[in-house]
Amino acid sequence: MATSPSPQMNDAAGLAASGRRVFEIEAEALAAVAARIDGEFSAACHLMLHARGRVVCTGMGKSGHVARKIAATLASTGTPSFYVHPGEAGHGDLGMITDADVVLALSYSGESDEVLMLLPVLKRQGNKLITMTGRAGSTLAREADVHLDVSVPAEACPLDLAPTSSTTASLAMGDALAVALLEARGFTANDFARSHPAGALGRRLLLHITDIMHAGDDVPRIGADATVSEALVEMSRKRLGMTAVVDGDDRLLGLYTDGDLRRTLDDNRVDLRSTRIADVMTRAPKTIGADALAVEAAQLMEAHKISGLLVLDTDRRVVGALNIHDLLRARVV
Template sequence: MSGSSHTPASAVGAHDFAATGRRVFEIEGRGLAAVAARIDGDFSRACALLLACHGRVVCTGMGKSGHVARKIAATLASTGTPAFFVHPGEAGHGDLGMVTDADVVLALSYSGESDEVLQLLPVLKRQGNALVSMTGRPDSTLARAAAVHLDVSVPEEACPLHLAPTASTTASLALGDALAVALLEARGFTADDFARSHPAGALGRRLLLHIADVMHTGDAVPSVRADATVSEALAEISRKMLGMTAVVDGDGRLLGLYTDGDLRRSLDAGIDVRTTPISEVMTRSPRTIGADALAVEAAQLMEAHKIGGLVVVDGDGHVAGALNIHDLLRARVV
């Protein structure tokens, strides 16, 4: 069929795909090294400009540069620098109204001559927006119009036709990451800050959810006195359904723990569950955790010591709550 893109099986079998893949990595690696060597005063000035911005960083670009700009905006926003992406074509038809005079514009165009981006320059200049450009041509129109220009030129593209943006987009993406991380460090951005901007994701749950958010409290906490029998402790375990019970003194301080696993060991030892005091078979000095600890710390503690539950205690050793691995699973911490 005329125009068919089908490749003969013999040609496919003869092609060294792995060699091509390695060559791409080598070319893109050289491109990254070239851009890294140019991180200098211009990079520092761009960071200072973005850090001093009282509005948001508006990222824009066409085609593949637009895809990279969108990702840079997302990375900036999630690491403490308010940012968003504006498509330059849509900006010229009303979306430019989203850009205020307090914003800094980060414009990407490898050629530095993208018509859709250049059409925005007069409006941005009249509005007084500071412009940071990222191009592969320092003498381009976009580079010359910018307050700060970041040179992302690479020795060659990985595409053998030298047509598809490959090494250049990788370099632009890496330089965007470098900007985001430099700003993150300058702001003193913390893991808690990151979690607050990712509350719905797994990272947010791991960084925001505390033991107090998932533990059982009050009457839902299984506990018996030290003079209770093993049989009474088993009844408490069955009622509260956490697979364990705390053993406490008269003031509610933790003395020990008795679990389903302890029951199996007790039965193997041939004890009489109706007459044996729980204090004789409980685990003394069990693993505990505080209510203000992160839920993920409980998961790590359970995994490290091969246990299925934890008693939560306060600073004086009083039992404040309890949780097991199922509570962490329901909270999607593990």
């Protein structure tokens, strides 16, 4: 049966005070657990670092949710890992765990039946077992090869029932393991991007100019003898707001852009139909190499306040073109 909220807790000040208490209690819990990071922590890292297989995380209830997140964090930072539900493990999913794997089992009480049920099979198979509990004398702690003590002074829940500080401490311990392993492996931002290709970092670090540039017949280009009028036709057809001016071997001679056109129109002496593009083009435009990253193009455009770039090969031949809209579509900027 639902209870009515107490009058003193039904106002903004009371609710805010309650929220602040949670942060204070959980901060104290984290400090207490951090003080216990010692040789056991290092031993756990050593087992994970030298595992021939993967790190299999398991736990029941709230500990299971934390274990699932730890597995995801490990996997994305260079330590192959996955989560196995202990209840499902007893009904066939144990077959997912090989003798080359290290098992990380979470249970704050250290007595979760579903987790303890797995121990005989894991021991028989020869798996190294790392446990994370709040009771150093529990069954799970005693059976572990390495035990990580995540006991906390108090739960943030005023009834001391809902896992709050304890789950925060376990989650932080998992993050500590993941970061320590990341640093030990020399895991880099590029490595992270490879496992997050759909994320913003992945796009920034993995997407190359060649992935988004216009190439072939889509690249606007004219010869140096073309008129300004002919340049405008090419720019309109290719719709990139610019055109390359090239020699007979497609080597870059200059660039003509929408901005150049506005300046040309301001000069009353220029006849669009008779003026050669070579007389009004930009002769040393900013360009980028075909092997560069897309993010480098974004940085170059921003630094020089331009909206488009020509892409050149090592012989200064024009092989592509892109503008700010291409970067926006690729979500690089």
